[in-house]
Amino acid sequence: MLKKVLWWGRFDEDYSRNRILKSAFNAIGYDVIPFIPLISGFGFIEALFRLKIIPDLIFVPCFRQRDIKSAYKWSRKINKPLIIDPLISQWDKQINERNKLPFNSSKAKLLKNKEKYLLNLADLIFADTQMHANFFHLEFSIPKPKLSVVYVGAEEKIFNYKKINIEEKTKVLFYGSFIKLHGAEVIIKAAKLLENENIEWNLIGQGPYLEKCKKLAKGYEKIKFFSAIPYKNLPNHIFKSDIMLGIFGSSRKAENVIPNKVFQSLACGRLVITRKSNAYPKKIKSNNGIIFINPNDPNELAKKVLFLSQNKKEIISYGNQARKIFMHFFSQRKINLQLKKSIKKII
Numbered sequence: 001m002l003k004k005v006l007w008w009g010r011f012d013e014d015y016s017r018n019r020i021l022k023s024a025f026n027a028i029g030y031d032v033i034p035f036i037p038l039i040s041g042f043g044f045i046e047a048l049f050r051l052k053i054i055p056d057l058i059f060v061p062c063f064r065q066r067d068i069k070s071a072y073k074w075s076r077k078i079n080k081p082l083i084i085d086p087l088i089s090q091w092d093k094q095i096n097e098r099n100k101l102p103f104n105s106s107k108a109k110l111l112k113n114k115e116k117y118l119l120n121l122a123d124l125i126f127a128d129t130q131m132h133a134n135f136f137h138l139e140f141s142i143p144k145p146k147l148s149v150v151y152v153g154a155e156e157k158i159f160n161y162k163k164i165n166i167e168e169k170t171k172v173l174f175y176g177s178f179i180k181l182h183g184a185e186v187i188i189k190a191a192k193l194l195e196n197e198n199i200e201w202n203l204i205g206q207g208p209y210l211e212k213c214k215k216l217a218k219g220y221e222k223i224k225f226f227s228a229i230p231y232k233n234l235p236n237h238i239f240k241s242d243i244m245l246g247i248f249g250s251s252r253k254a255e256n257v258i259p260n261k262v263f264q265s266l267a268c269g270r271l272v273i274t275r276k277s278n279a280y281p282k283k284i285k286s287n288n289g290i291i292f293i294n295p296n297d298p299n300e301l302a303k304k305v306l307f308l309s310q311n312k313k314e315i316i317s318y319g320n321q322a323r324k325i326f327m328h329f330f331s332q333r334k335i336n337l338q339l340k341k342s343i344k345k346i347i
Contacts, residue, residue, distance in 0.1 A: 002031040006055035008074070009067030010040055016231070016260060017087060017128075018061050020153050020335060027336040028343070030057070043070030044077075054078055056347070062087035065118055072121040081346040084122040085150075088253075089135070091115045097180055097253050116140040123346045126150045129279035131256040148342035152263055153335045154326070158232060159267040162239045164319050170199045170309035173241035175234065175261060178207030182259075183248030183275070185209065188216040189298035190305065191223045199309050204229060204237065238268045242315050243308055246274025250295040255279065266290070266326035271318035273304055281329050289321035 005025055011018060013034065022032050035051060037043035047070070058075045060067050062085045075082040091112040094100045101108040119125060119140050125147050127133035133147040172191075176182045184203065191201040203213070204226045217223040229237070238244065244265035247254055258279050265272045266289065275295040276286075286292040293300040308315055328334075 003029055003057075004053060004055040005030045005032055005057040005059050006051075006053070007032055007034045007059050007061055008037075008043065008071040009060050009064035010036055011061035011064050011067075015062070016155055017085075017152055020155060020332065021061070021085065021150070021339070023332060024150075024336045024339040025059075027332075028340045037067070037070065040064075040066045040070065043067060044073040047074050055080060057081055057083060057343070059083045059085070060122075061085055065090055065115060068118040068121055075123075081123040082121065083124045083126065083343075083346075084119060085126040086119065086136075087128055089115060089139070092135070092139075092253055097251055112139070122146065124148060124342060126342065128152050129256060129258055131277070131279040135256055145345065148338070148345065150338045150342060151330050151335055152258065152260060153330050153332060154260070154263040154267040156267060156332055159235055159238070159264045161267070161269040161323050162235075164242065164269070164316055166242070166312045166315060168198060170197075170243065170305070170312075170315075171241045172199060172201045172243045172245060172305060173204070173237060174202070174245040175204035175229075175237070176207070176247075176259070177205055178210040178213065180209065181247055181249045181251055181254045181257070182207075182209070183250070183254070183296060184213050185216060186248035186296055186298045186301060187245055188213050188223060190301035191217070192220055193298065193302040194306055195220055195222060197306060197309060199305065200224070202226065202237070202241070234264065235268060238265060238270055241270060242312075243305060244270045244272045245301075246272050248275050248293075248295055248297070248301065250275075254295065262290070263326070263330055266322045266330065269319045269323035271308075271315060271322050273301060284325060284329065287318075289318055289323075289325040291318075 025032050037046045058071050060071050072082055095108050127149050130149050133149055136142045137144055174187055178184050201223045205228050246262045247259050255277050262272050273291045276292040291304055
């Protein structure tokens, strides 16, 4: 008989992290039952009238800190464990990444203390990297036994392997939301250094730093911008590219994450150039499917891209290694195992 996990909150069922975790729960024997309250703050009251089942677990998906308190009250009412998957810290995002408030301001401290209180209500917290787990422990005093790493991964039915067809022109691809963390300006500066090379730089997406990037790229015809595209169409653009770009920002948050685009590119068998970070498993070495460079360093990025464009066989070799990295560390099967191991801590 399948166990039941109640997914609590006003979460996005179509977000890739949620779909991957749903598949993982199903794979280890759980039926996922959504409970999406009309108003987050009144979720507990709504549950008193609507919920007729007693699940084995209650799970609050990513980005839903505002649903935690109601989910916690329900978990204690029915005496079942509560798992939270924050993915990011709202305090970290607003204060350290977006600089919305001064770090030592009373409002910033209030925001941090509120998130600390909410996260500590959990019986178990998922972190997408070990660096994020360390962050939650140090900044929010969450006991280490309460933290488990479950990687983001990529949806393998969408992002699957396809052989690289090497052409004379080298095609470099970045896609994302043009936020500070991504450091897309670094890509533009690197592309400008290689303007005379047979290299095409394609950037897909939109976001707060897009206009700044466009201004930097003005007059450089080999740098092309494209509007955001449907999620399901991303693999087609990856398959047409030789080199994939990750993130290059120098912020603390950029040090803590492995972005979706890296998992997806590796799954497709494409080499990735991205900033150095201890978020990656220690066994993954640079120049082995992933090339790690210093953050905020357009000169180093240009140097690596130029080398690859002049040594096309390396692109094929790196791509094959990229796929092996994905299957060994980040595949759906690996995520299923991480999830199963994590849940054993509380059941």
